[in-house]
Amino acid sequence: MTEFFLHLIVNEHAGAGKGGQTAKLVIDNLEKQQIAYTVYKTEHPKHAIDLAAAVAAEKLVPWHEETDKQEPFPLLVVIGGDGTLHEVVNALAEQPLIPVAYIPAGSGNDFARAAKISRQPEEALRHLLTTTKPKELTILSYTEAIAEEQQLFVNNVGIGLDAAIVAAANASENKARLNKFNFGSLSYLSAALKILFRQKGFPISVSANGQTIAFEHAFLCTTTNHPYFGGGVAIDPLADVTQDEFSLIVVERIPLIKIFYLMLLLIRKKHLTSAHVHRFVSRHLQIVSTVPQAGQTDGEEMGVRPYDIQFSTAKRLFWL
Structure with a gap:
């Protein structure tokens, strides 16, 4: 199983506060499992764009088949709604090989439905941590x-x-x-x-x-x-x-x-x-x-x- 260092971009206000509740559940689970992480909280609309760009420049790496040998792998995780994910994906528009993980916490969560991501935070996190490599999707x-x-x-x-x-x-x-x-x-x-x-x-x-x-x-x-x-x-x-x-x-x-x-x-x-x-x-x-x-x-x-x-x-x- 791949070892991670998780970089969490959190929109606490997504889903009328659901983002903050979901982030707490995720962080509690990471603490129990002793998985390293850093949290970056959005403070205003479009802030996720700046956060993702900064993290990508300093911490993240593209995925290649041999990447899993370089542990712990720095994985970007978005906790928020479809709007937050939209911002992060646009921030990484020129870096499509940097994988993005997503734990849905919005009001619509349509991308999660389409990509078959659980809308239960614990299950979404469990699946994330047991996944060994990313998938290429069409956007x-x-x-x-x-x-x-x-x-x-x-x-x-x-x-x-x-x-x-x-x-x-x-x-x-x-x-x-x-x-x-x-x-x-x-x-x-x-x-x-x-x-x-x-x-x-x-x-x-x-x-x-x-x-x-x-x-x-x-x-x-x-x-x-x-x-x-x-x-x-x-x-x-x-x-x-x-x-x-x-x-x-x-x-x-x-x-x-x-x-x-x-x-x-x-x-x-x-x-x-x-x-x-x-x-x-x-x-x-x-x-x-x-x-x-x-x-x-x-x-x-x-x-x-x-x-x-x-x-x-x-x-x-x-x-x-």
Whole structure:
């Protein structure tokens, strides 16, 4: 079994305080097992970017097959939500061979679901400590031409309905209370019911696999490399984080009564059979939305604006 020195990046505020509780459980277990570690706590949004970059520069090393002979291995462990993991992965964008371990402690934890990481801290830690080498997974990259920004993401980028739901859920006074009782997904459901009545259709064009298709009344537009968004909703049951391709799900605006029926199909993971749901699979894809819409990446708000955004795949090592 590999011997570790763990470098823990902890977002104590993730999941309305769940991050701090999870970190305490993990640290107590490490103390009992006499495993060496150092803790780096985030103090403000995007702080995990600076922490990860500093730790990588001073403490971490890329993984190679012969690396396990160099013990103890310095392993970076993220304790927080999908947003914290998003920051760390972007901080290490140029160092994909430095493996990242993850103990989920957010409200959504969609990456953990996709990568089959236990959402029970003790079990996630046990698996981490008994794993002997990392796995290469597909993540995604986007370049947005209008705002001139580029990022990696581990879950999905959404334009329209899902992004508006994320914004409403983040602003909800109930989110913190629900997270305390592990019902964080209900905050998304509550926000969804409100936004469903407000979200209007908007025009987009999708360029993929040598074709460009225009939609006059898009409602939801989600690019993802695994099934889940919004705290466990399987927006694309066919997506797989181990594959080299990713998918785009476009849902057209339809009458409200049909939307509720579509939601029932979504719960049963049958929505891809609907004529109003379109699935694109590719390694490179472009979306243009000229009418300002809400956007989100890995559950973090991108603001309300027009988009000219290109997507592609990337690879990185995770300690799974």
